[in-house]
Amino acid sequence: MKVADNLANIEEKIRQACEKSGRSREEITIIAVTKYVSTIRAIEAVDAGIKNLGENREDGLLEKYTELHGRADFHFIGSLQTRKVKNIIDKVEYIHSLDRISLAEEIQKRAKTPVKCFVQVNVSGEDSKHGIDLSEAVEFVRSLESFDKVVVDGLMTMAPFTQDERLLRDCFRKLKQLQAEVQNQALGNAPCKQLSMGMSNDFPIAIEEGATMIRIGTALVGEDS
Ligand SMILES: *Cc1c(COP(=O)(O)O)cnc(C)c1O
Numbered sequence: 001m002k003v004a005d006n007l008a009n010i011e012e013k014i015r016q017a018c019e020k021s022g023r024s025r026e027e028i029t030i031i032a033v034t035k036y037v038s039t040i041r042a043i044e045a046v047d048a049g050i051k052n053l054g055e056n057r058e059d060g061l062l063e064k065y066t067e068l069h070g071r072a073d074f075h076f077i078g079s080l081q082t083r084k085v086k087n088i089i090d091k092v093e094y095i096h097s098l099d100r101i102s103l104a105e106e107i108q109k110r111a112k113t114p115v116k117c118f119v120q121v122n123v124s125g126e127d128s129k130h131g132i133d134l135s136e137a138v139e140f141v142r143s144l145e146s147f148d149k150v151v152v153d154g155l156m157t158m159a160p161f162t163q164d165e166r167l168l169r170d171c172f173r174k175l176k177q178l179q180a181e182v183q184n185q186a187l188g189n190a191p192c193k194q195l196s197m198g199m200s201n202d203f204p205i206a207i208e209e210g211a212t213m214i215r216i217g218t219a220l221v222g223e224d225s
Pocket residue numbers: 033035056077078158199200201215216217218219
């Protein structure tokens with residue numbers, strides 16, 4: 001499938017989800033997750049109108065960055081090893097996987113200007129999921145206040161892999177509630193305006209529950225090209 005055709009399908013689902021929840025299309029940014037696919041496929045996505053690309057590895061990011069910087073913004077979406085920070089920090093617009101103080105310290109040390117970060121939250125409590133436990137997340141954000149190079153622009157989660165709509169909705173709602181709690185703290189470096197949630201499997205529900213960034217791989221660019 002062409003990316004443009006996949007994108008048209010996704011746009012239709014976004015439109016329906018916005019209509020259902022009384023939201024406007026402009027509130028939602030699509031991140032094309034290109035971690036499974038070639039640079040050529042990433043270029044096709046950008047040619048189709050995509051302006052944000054997500055990668056979870058340094059090498060994939062650098063490869064696509066070389067071809068596409070200036071035409072797309074880059075998002076680091078996967079678990080980020082501390083020692084890789086210096087190699088990617090000046091190439092990414094957002095880091096979606098801030099999940100520990102040592103990572104914040106490294107960002108603070110390496111960044112020349114403040115970096116927009118998402119605190120990754122393990123809402124579902126599954127052991128396999130990365131992220132800060134829901135119950136510890138507010139305290140974690142508070143502990144970032146002294147890092148002036150770390151901006152908590154929002155929260156990110158990965159929902160459990162299920163078709164159970166009730167479980168998915170519950171997960172996204174909890175992240176939205178947490179966002180309100182963080183905003184209530186009124187921390188200078190944590191505006192927390194964004195919610196990065198929703199993937200190929202569940203993005204319409206995430207949009208209905210308040211997502212502002214959806215991260216779509218398989219349904220948009222496929223898995224192997
Ligand atoms: C791979 C990945 C995605 C995209 O997953 P799809 O199900 O292919 O849309 C989104 N977010 C993160 C953090 C990922 O690692």
